[in-house]
Amino acid sequence: MSFDHRKLSRRSVLAGTAAGAVLLGAPAIVRAQTKALKIAVLLPQSGYLAQAGQSCHRGALVAPSVLSDFGHQVELIHIDMESNPDVARTQTERAINEGAQCIVGAFDSAGTLAIAQVCEQRQVPLIVNIGAAPQLTEQGYKFLVRNFPTGGMLVKNGLHQIQALIDATKIAPKTAVFLHANDNFGMAQRKGMDALFPTAGLPFKLLESIAYDPKAQDLSVEVTKIRGLNPDLLLVVTRAADAIKLVRDTVRQKFQPMGIISPGAPGLYDEEFYKALGPLADYHIDALPWANPKSKVTQALEAAFKKQQPNYRFAVECFNVGFTFDALLIAADAFKRAGTATGPELMKALMATNLVDHTMIGPPIKFDAKGQNVDIPSGCVQNRAQTPTVVLPAEVATMTPVLPMPPWQGRT
Amino acid sequence: MSGLWHNAGWHGKAIALLLLLAFLAAPLVSDRYLLSVLILVFYFAYLGQAWNLLMGFAGQLSLGHALYLGLGAYTATALWTLFGIGPWIGVFIAIPVAAAAGMFVGWLGWRFAIEGVYFALLTIAFAEFTRIGFDHLQITGASGGLFLSVNGPGADKWWNLGGGPLLYYYLSLILAVGATFLVARLRQSSLGYRWLAVRENPEAAQAVGINIFRARMIAMLISSSMTAVGGVFYGFYYRNLFPSQVFDISRSIELILAPIIGGLGTIFGPVVGAIILTPLGESLTGLMEAFGINAPGAKLIFYGIVLMIIISLRPDGVWPWLARHLKLDGARK
């Protein structure tokens, strides 16, 4: 629980309190031109996506001071969209009424698209911090940009990284099984996998793709099924706590793959994962975009995060925190170049983004005509001593990858 | 409605007219945020009316109305995205699809004498079964979701439900007012009296020659059809659908709150309930922010407490109590 000290200007909301007040309405607040860009950050801080939403929120909390050091003035409105598109939509309207000139959000696709409707109509740019459904940038929204890979991109880059891992560690896996949550994130990657794996030229065979119910209470049957197939590699797209269940049942059933690798999904690098599994959390690999430890932006962000969020580890949170911060940075950078926060101008500046220094590994941030950043590479992050550690690509790696992973026995 | 109108006192008529005028004129004076909240109010009032027909009038507890909402939404949006069939035609395909599902659930339930909580669980089971089914239905994108473009041919035309808040505001207002008229009309009809007889005392109703099964099936037919229209509205308003969102049990729960809090079995209960609950959620969010509290979950704690207080103090709902105090007798059930 944290307390934000923000301005009190909630007239329009309070007006909505009483049904009678409907008549009175609330005068639209004139958009003021100030020096600071006013950004509303909508995240699912409660509801079923709370874990990731709160992690992103911590990034947004740290951002203003770091941005200020880089010469950007931003004023943030933090909004909990409760993992509920209805709330996302009305709160976006409210935020814009209150002077928000740009929106950042919202981790999940349904919430993001609810916001996108409003942004499109009101001509206020929406910067998607996280959201992998390819369709977000395929539906023709003119006021939406996304600095996050689509499910297909994640898989494509993930498969590349798996090839690089095989080259670097000299393992020779023959078979693999792909296990994914049957939700919109898992399905986006499943579709990517179905399309890309056959032509990716990887040296192993994909035995089966298994979907599991994200509402499932345990994964023991899934693991038994995988054990029956006995693959060398287990490729997984999990949701947060599912990764714990997966590894726990894998250990209990004494199934020992060469490695558990995710082509870019949460779960394997969450704090709860380390707390639940201890040494058994080690050596799992996630191939996903990651904070670049050698970037000066990352270093500044990390220093500020350590100071302001001492209860959380930057190394663990840097995916959510980094993408949320970069979204804010993109907004601030465009604002500086545009010299104005008027929606269409700001959007034009956003589309012309060419941002060299940012948090996540990769070339300068640019958007294609659809508003998608098509070049967000993945790195390989391996859990080492219960810390996610970059092991590939070599130029940003701080350790070398270890595969096959050491057996479960003898880890504790 | 005419009977209702004549029964209402002069100030009842005045209030109703003033409120309607206020809602009609609201876009002239209120900002977009308020409109977006009002759209939700009318949307929930509308769905509340649909659900209330089955529960409030025919006495059958459905906790699975998300099934009809989802089927309506998916049918119309899939027809649009896959075949370019616009929502004004799509809605007439969505209605029979959802109604067929409703009739099937009703037939199964009432033919096999599944009553009360058992019937409620049957409706949940069907909704959940369908949710998982749609999670695997590839043609509508399975769990990956169904998306509506904003720049496809004709996507921005009002007759394809492409448009700004005004379109959706008046659409939702028309739906809510239309549903209220329809419900009032049905309530006064012989069908309405049969429903009440069946609800209050099925044995006695049967004894006087009312076909209970038929009465309930008609209620289900109208209720599920209306809910399907709400689903079409939802699909085009948000322009994306996920089975885990639209078929979820929390959808079924949220759409029954307004009619129960407002007053089950009354004509204006669902409207009053929606006018209370949606702005309640919004103003709690506003209040939390005004006090500088960023505590995810706190708002919903208060919301839950308010629900418990209202149902404890006004188990019949707020509207009957309000009507008594405002002396709007025509609105009593």
Place this chain on the structure above:
Amino acid sequence: MTAITLNVIVQGVLTGLVYGLMALGLSVIFGVMRVVNFAHGEFTVIAMYAAFILFEVLHIDPLIALLPIAAVFFGIGYLLQRTLITPFIGRAEHEQFILLVGLATVIVNGILLIFGPDARPINLPYSFDSYTVGSLFIDKVRVLAAIAALAVAAALFLFFRYTRTGTAIRACADNLTGAGVVGLNVKQLYAVTFGLGLACVGAAGTLMATIADASPGLAQAYTLLAFTIVIVGGLGSMVGALVGGILIGVSEALAGFYIQPSMKSMFSFALLIIVLVLRPQGLLGRRL
């Protein structure tokens, strides 16, 4: 039958027993008082957090913590019944529903506020152990939890069968008017019943915490699961709740294994529909 199928069935049985114990609490409350406890899963999750705290702070094994947690839950249930629930006894289901949905909302978000969204694991020294029987791997925690669930269910069964209070509660369930006429203190008995129901939930939640990690998001799924099991097994039948749990556990496991894991809950709901239609009193319930 292959060894791996047998393994899947064993897992289903063991998990199903713990589910069954959770459902037993619901069966007691619903069967006796006709109160539809839609906050059932939420109470289960509270018990999981209680087990987590006792383990983290005092290092008490959940198998032992089960007793104090069940006792406290009995107290909570007793008080809740006396204060919040009593006015709703005999009221329409939808009113109870709103009350308990409100309560559930408060509980879930209260947990989120206090503990945050992360899953909270209990890392027992034997969390990762499993017994090897032939070619079968059977989790130690599941075996222990299932045995404990059986023990708790047996204790409850003996209570209802052989104690005066137990018999009196059954009398209330069978014939409320009659029970009042012969001078039973129905209010008191109802409070005890709700207490017992929650004690069951307390025990089940504690055991559940050894199998699953406590998090706010679990609650709704548990509520649905408990209702499914109770209806399938048969309302008011104690053995039915356990059998229902096993049946659901095994059918989900087999469906997950042979068809598709992401579709396994479909089979539970299909089973629920079939039972409602063909045998509404449940597999082991008495005729309605």
